[in-house]
Amino acid sequence: MKKIDIIVPCYNEQDVLTTYYKETQAVVSGIPDCSFRYIFINDGSRDDTLIILKGMAASYDNVRYISFSRNFGKEAGMYAGLSASTGDYVIVMDADLQHPPALIPKMIESIDAGHDCCAAYRTTRKGERRIRSFFSQAFYKFNNKLTDVKMPYGAVDYRIMSRQMVNAIVSVSERQRFSKGIFSWVGFDTEWIPYENVERTLGTTKWSFRGLTRYAMDGIFSFSVVPLKVLSVMGFIIFAIAVVYALFILIRTLAVGIDAPGYASTLIILLFLGGIIELSIGITGEYIARIFTEIKHRPIYIAKESNMDNDNGCNNENNNAKGTVLKCREVTADETTHQ
Ligand code: UDP
Ligand code: MG
Numbered sequence: 001m002k003k004i005d006i007i008v009p010c011y012n013e014q015d016v017l018t019t020y021y022k023e024t025q026a027v028v029s030g031i032p033d034c035s036f037r038y039i040f041i042n043d044g045s046r047d048d049t050l051i052i053l054k055g056m057a058a059s060y061d062n063v064r065y066i067s068f069s070r071n072f073g074k075e076a077g078m079y080a081g082l083s084a085s086t087g088d089y090v091i092v093m094d095a096d097l098q099h100p101p102a103l104i105p106k107m108i109e110s111i112d113a114g115h116d117c118c119a120a121y122r123t124t125r126k127g128e129r130r131i132r133s134f135f136s137q138a139f140y141k142f143n144n145k146l147t148d149v150k151m152p153y154g155a156v157d158y159r160i161m162s163r164q165m166v167n168a169i170v171s172v173s174e175r176q177r178f179s180k181g182i183f184s185w186v187g188f189d190t191e192w193i194p195y196e197n198v199e200r201t202l203g204t205t206k207w208s209f210r211g212l213t214r215y216a217m218d219g220i221f222s223f224s225v226v227p228l229k230v231l232s233v234m235g236f237i238i239f240a241i242a243v244v245y246a247l248f249i250l251i252r253t254l255a256v257g258i259d260a261p262g263y264a265s266t267l268i269i270l271l272f273l274g275g276i277i278e279l280s281i282g283i284t285g286e287y288i289a290r291i292f293t294e295i296k297h298r299p300i301y302i303a304k305e306s307n308m309d310n311d312n313g314c315n316n317e318n319n320n321a322k323g324t325v326l327k328c329r330e331v332t333a334d335e336t337t338h339q
Contacts, residue, residue, distance in 0.1 A: 002034045004108070004160075005087035009077030010053070011043040013095040016202040017052045021060070024101040031105055039064045039081045039308070040095075044071030057307050069304040074206075075177040076301040078157065083170045084308055091160045098198045099158035106193060107160040116188035119159035121152045122197040132212070139216045147224040149184040152192055159183070159190075174222070175293050175300055178215070181223045221286045228287065231280050238276065 006024070010017065021038070028036045042050045042065060053065040066080050078092055089111055093099040103120055110118035125133045140153040157179060161169070168186040169179075183190075207215075221227070 002089060003087040004028075004034050004036050004089045004091060005081075005085040006036060006038045006091045006093065007041070007078060007081030007085060008038060008093060008095050009041045009043055009074045009081065010045060010049050010095045011071060011074070011077075011206050012045045012047045012049060013203055014045070014047040014049050014052055016096050017049065017056065019202060020095050020097055021056060021063070023097060024104075025060075027101040027104055031108060034108065035062075037062045037064060037087065039066065039084055041065070041077035041080050042067040043074065043077045044068045054307075064306070064308045066303050066306040066308060069302040072301040074157075075179055078179055079170070079177060080301050080303065082166050084306075085166060088163055089160050090163070090166045093158045094156075096200045096203055098200055099156065100195055100198055103158070103193065103195060104160075110191045110193070111160055111162060114189075115191045116165045117159055117161045117183070117190040118193060119183070119190050120156055120193055120195050121154040122156060123154060123194045124197045125154070126197050126199065128197070132209075135212070135216075139219070143216075143219050143223075146220055146226045147181070149181045149219075149223050151180055151184055155180060155192075162188075164188075173300075175296075175298065176218055176222055176290055177300065178218045178222050181219055185223070217286065221290060225287075227283045231283060234276065235280070238273070 006028075008020070013020075017040075024038075028034070040053050040056075040063065042053055050065075050067050053063070053067070057063045057065055064084075066084060068076070068080070081092070082090060089108065091104065091107070093101075099120065107118040107120075125136075137153060140151065140155075144150050161183075165186060165188045168188070169182055172182050172186065174182075
């Protein structure tokens with residue numbers, strides 16, 4: 001019997017959770033030789049997500065939840081789930097049924113056949129705003145060129161992974177997590193399976209344009225130092241041009257004397273260099289900001305409550321360094337007297 005954990009990050013998903021559970025359960029209950037456990041992460045929802053999760057945990061014995069003290073973002077949610085998981089295989093999927101549960105049997109087959117991971121990508125983007133698809137496509141192209149992280153256009157965070165791969169991912173303890181990059185960075189053999197995009201029918205998307213831009217920047221700046229290299233090359237080219245131009249001006253001044261007008265050229269050069277310097281400081285700043293966040297060593301998430309204590313015992317040891325605090329088992333009176 002294989003144990004499979006399904007990790008589901010949830011932020012304000014009160015409208016979808018019961019439907020999600022029923023639909024997914026309908027698929028997985030038909031899969032032989034596997035036992036499934038759901039680990040829902042309540043990512044600081046402001047609606048009744050936690051109440052619903054608690055109700056589900058009371059009714060179904062394969063439902064676990066970890067509830068964060070505030071909204072830490074989907075990346076932190078996935079990390080919390082992965083580090084709490086103990087299954088032989090681990091599935092990560094969204095709560096909104098945009099990741100069709102019907103793919104799960106195929107994913108399990110793939111990993112049974114010897115792959116370390118089987119991940120889904122969508123072939124269509126029906127129902128998505130054009131502008132979002134456009135920027136998304138541009139991002140994938142740019143990202144695949146600029147970083148060592150290669151992923152197909154349309155890659156989503158819906159995948160199954162072997163225990164070994166999950167352990168590798170949990171060992172990557174950076175704070176600003178870009179999971180798609182980390183999934184690829186740890187290596188292992190991934191099979192990609194296509195699916196048609198499913199529109200969200202219940203609840204609403206949690207991504208604003210600003211949020212997506214930030215996410216795309218995390219993808220690039222966390223996985224590539226190419227922008228810094230471009231800066232130094234650009235700096236060198238500009239320096240070389242400046243030396244040639246300075247020589248030209250010097251020789252001309254010596255030969256024909258001082259040429260007073262030159263307002264336009266001076267201004268253009270000044271503005272051009274000013275722009276480049278600003279851009280350079282900005283890009284350097286992005287890296288410094290990341291160093292700053294990493295160096296503080298804050299936990300990736302803070303859990304306020306969970307019903308996982310019984311499964312994993314005191315989980316603190318596992319989680320203290322990167323995420324924190326699943327409540328410890330109470331020390332009994334008996335144990336205290338023996339100390
Ligand atoms: N999510 C989360 N924390 C957040 C934002 C989103 O846990 O801060 C979860 C959300 O509940 C859902 C998944 O991440 O299960 C994907 O979010 P969403 O459907 O809003 O993204 P989209 O499908 O539009 O990319
Ligand atoms: Mg969605």
